[in-house]
Amino acid sequence: MTDAGTRTIKVDALARVEGEGALYLRVKDGEVKDIQFRIVEPPRFFEALLRGRMFGEAPDITARICGICPIAYMLGASQAMENALNIEVSGGLADLRRLIYCGEWIESHVLHAAMLHAPDFLGLDDALMIARDNPDLVKTALQLKKLGNDILEVVGGRAVHPVNLKVGGFYSLPDRAALGALAPRLEWGMTAARELALAFADFDYPALDQDYHCVSLGGAGEYPILKGRIVSNRGLDIDIADFETTFGEEHVARSNALQGYLKDDGSPYLVGPIARYNNNADLLSDAARDLAGACRLGPTVTNPYKSILVRMVEVFYACEEALNLIRGYAPPAAAAEPATPAAGVGYGCTEAPRGICFHTYALDDGGRIERASIVPPTSQNQKQIEADLLAVVSANLSMDDEALKWRCEQTIRNYDPCISCATHFLKLDIDRE
Amino acid sequence: MTRPLVIGVGNRLRRDDGAGPAVLDVLHRLAGQGTQPFETIELAGDCARLIDLWDGRAVVSVVDATRSGRPAGAITRFDALDRPLPRDTFLHTSHVFGVTEAVETARLVDRLPGRLTVWGIEGRDFGQGEGLTPQVTRAAARVGEAILIARATTGGDRTDGG
Numbered sequence: 109m110t111d112a113g114t115r116t117i118k119v120d121a122l123a124r125v126e127g128e129g130a131l132y133l134r135v136k137d138g139e140v141k142d143i144q145f146r147i148v149e150p151p152r153f154f155e156a157l158l159r160g161r162m163f164g165e166a167p168d169i170t171a172r173i174c175g176i177c178p179i180a181y182m183l184g185a186s187q188a189m190e191n192a193l194n195i196e197v198s199g200g201l202a203d204l205r206r207l208i209y210c211g212e213w214i215e216s217h218v219l220h221a222a223m224l225h226a227p228d229f230l231g232l233d234d235a236l237m238i239a240r241d242n243p244d245l246v247k248t249a250l251q252l253k254k255l256g257n258d259i260l261e262v263v264g265g266r267a268v269h270p271v272n273l274k275v276g277g278f279y280s281l282p283d284r285a286a287l288g289a290l291a292p293r294l295e296w297g298m299t300a301a302r303e304l305a306l307a308f309a310d311f312d313y314p315a316l317d318q319d320y321h322c323v324s325l326g327g328a329g330e331y332p333i334l335k336g337r338i339v340s341n342r343g344l345d346i347d348i349a350d351f352e353t354t355f356g357e358e359h360v361a362r363s364n365a366l367q368g369y370l371k372d373d374g375s376p377y378l379v380g381p382i383a384r385y386n387n388n389a390d391l392l393s394d395a396a397r398d399l400a401g402a403c404r405l406g407p408t409v410t411n412p413y414k415s416i417l418v419r420m421v422e423v424f425y426a427c428e429e430a431l432n433l434i435r436g437y438a439p440p441a442a443a444a445e446p447a448t449p450a451a452g453v454g455y456g457c458t459e460a461p462r463g464i465c466f467h468t469y470a471l472d473d474g475g476r477i478e479r480a481s482i483v484p485p486t487s488q489n490q491k492q493i494e495a496d497l498l499a500v501v502s503a504n505l506s507m508d509d510e511a512l513k514w515r516c517e518q519t520i521r522n523y524d525p526c527i528s529c530a531t532h533f534l535k536l537d538i539d540r541e
Numbered sequence: 542m543t544r545p546l547v548i549g550v551g552n553r554l555r556r557d558d559g560a561g562p563a564v565l566d567v568l569h570r571l572a573g574q575g576t577q578p579f580e581t582i583e584l585a586g587d588c589a590r591l592i593d594l595w596d597g598r599a600v601v602s603v604v605d606a607t608r609s610g611r612p613a614g615a616i617t618r619f620d621a622l623d624r625p626l627p628r629d630t631f632l633h634t635s636h637v638f639g640v641t642e643a644v645e646t647a648r649l650v651d652r653l654p655g656r657l658t659v660w661g662i663e664g665r666d667f668g669q670g671e672g673l674t675p676q677v678t679r680a681a682a683r684v685g686e687a688i689l690i691a692r693a694t695t696g697g698d699r700t701d702g703g
Contacts, residue, residue, distance in 0.1 A: 176586065235638070250592060
């Protein structure tokens, strides 16, 4: 709406983003004066709900935080409990965990990249239009997504909120024939992911380069999923136990989700596919690096819109990695390491599809949870989302309201924000004075 | 011959969003202890999975809560093979598909089941916690009964009547 110099753009709902949120922008004299990314989804109190529960219940309870990335929560919680109880999970059990996590990356990344984010670059309003315009692409994406879900089902018992994971490992080992049957599908998956990535590489990417402080896991000698230290492109290199002394979370009145920041200077930081890639591209497989090159991704990605390409490179890598894990799988002697209740404090951090997801728990003598803290990736990225939006709006004030609204939505979707996880649709108000 | 499939979409911990799962409870209760006339699946989360769940099925019913502005407990029924679902009736949450996105995508890529009926039950309270509003509880019972009657009289879910 334009009226005597004041323009208001209002978007009642940002589609293709999980949860309920809103964006408020105030523009005066051609300058952005205020920007607020609000999460209005009510808080969910998972951490309070965990208090008093036994350590072994945490994976299944935290899995309910998200229907898209339950593995991240289950394994982050398991890892923290194992850390508190001095349990070492290695060999075939660790391989199975990495395998099921690959499944989660595949299903989550493909759904977002191909079905929800790609329409932005094709000038399409929604996922249905992409199915109408390019049904073969959608068929491929659906088949890839199903492959990821099937990995979850084979290893985790079911595709949504798997039931076979526990502190120490698994309730039962997966059927070897079912694992083996995934192999030829994963070979197809690598080809399919490559084709999708190359098709997406030809999109017209908006110009935006950000100087991100990229934070991810790293230093474990493998492309990070489940282990490593917390590292950054600005020299940060800490044990995951030091997460809470390095990173803070603050409540801002406009949002029900806590916002992450660096304690040193209060600055935002980036987690997720671009951060992972920028910190660890050398640890990708040769074939995945070749694909990144073919997609014209350099060793460092600074354009957030290209997160869609990084996701597809990671899908390719996850298919390849899952295939290697299945081919090399040696069944462990037992489905899980034994876990004995004891007092302790433990830390866990894994690379959820949207970035690092931190867990810490304190247990009493009987193994009951006294304190729980979970920091999901969308909380950590909130300040960076605002920073990206500030840059986008500032550079595009000449756009008409509808075009600017579109660009803001596209920018937010770069992060595939899971607002439900962070607390946790977006309503967009732009006041132009 | 496979049994008809009934999929209850929704989250029992978000009040009236649990309408779909509540219909499954009604079906189980009405069917009693014997062989269940339906296969049921509860789906909370990503509705893109619907396309896989109904793959190769002859008769499928999907029940989900709606948020269309109608009175709480209002029941809508769609023969999905007959016409597209309305865009703003069913809940669409996310970086995940809602029922409408799943049905219409499946239609575009030719992956709809043989027969697909989509039921909607209008919700009022989508806040946190268990339990449905009374109107939604009554509507869930009516939808469950209607699905069961259709099974008994036609061998599957039909779109005529009620």
